[in-house]
Amino acid sequence: MADDFDRAMAALQEQVLQDARNYFSAQVIEEFSHPQNEGLMLEPDGLGRAVGLCGDTMEIYLRLAGPRIAKAAFITDGCGVTVACGSMLTRMAGGLLLAEAAAITPEALTAALDGLPEDHAHCAVLAVQTLRAAIAACSGPAGTSPPPSPGGEAGMQEQPDNNRERGGPTTAPSQLPEKHD
Secondary structure (H helix, E strand, O other): OOOHHHHHEEEEEEHHHHHHHOOHHHHHHHHOOOOOEEEEOOOOEEEEEEOOOOOOOEEEEEEOOOOEEEEEEEOOOOOHHHHHHHHHHHHOOOOEEEEHHHHOOOHHHHOOOOOOOOHHHHHHHHHHHHHHHHHHHHOOOHHHHOOOOOOOOOOOEEEOOHHHOOOOOOOOOHHHHOOOO
């Protein structure tokens, strides 16, 4: 009986993946199946939060090395396309100057993902808005970047969220630890 259930689940999973292949690019599927840079970051130099038109939320964390983004990470409670956008965008931003990263557009992100269906274009907009909020949090007076500091949010821990590969949810902003003094 367990073998029948396992076979039925495998067939269902294959059908879902085939449906995704018919709708999304191979790059989108790769990014949401094996996201990069997903997880919380301890003491980021910049943290951006945004809520999309569809209600998805995203956070992007930036760690600077001088004027450059040394590391970018994200979390979201959004759909697979939002995960794909966060994964690709954090990879695109890594190593860039803040101004260069701020110039990334939703259209450039969409192109890096080999396109998005029109009904998911807002996912790229959400990711770019979140990155720009994180960049703004890094910017000091007159657009200069402050040196990396141990600021950050208390209680935040850097830990990869590998639940997505096991079919579980990603860490949602509402699940972040509360600040305790």
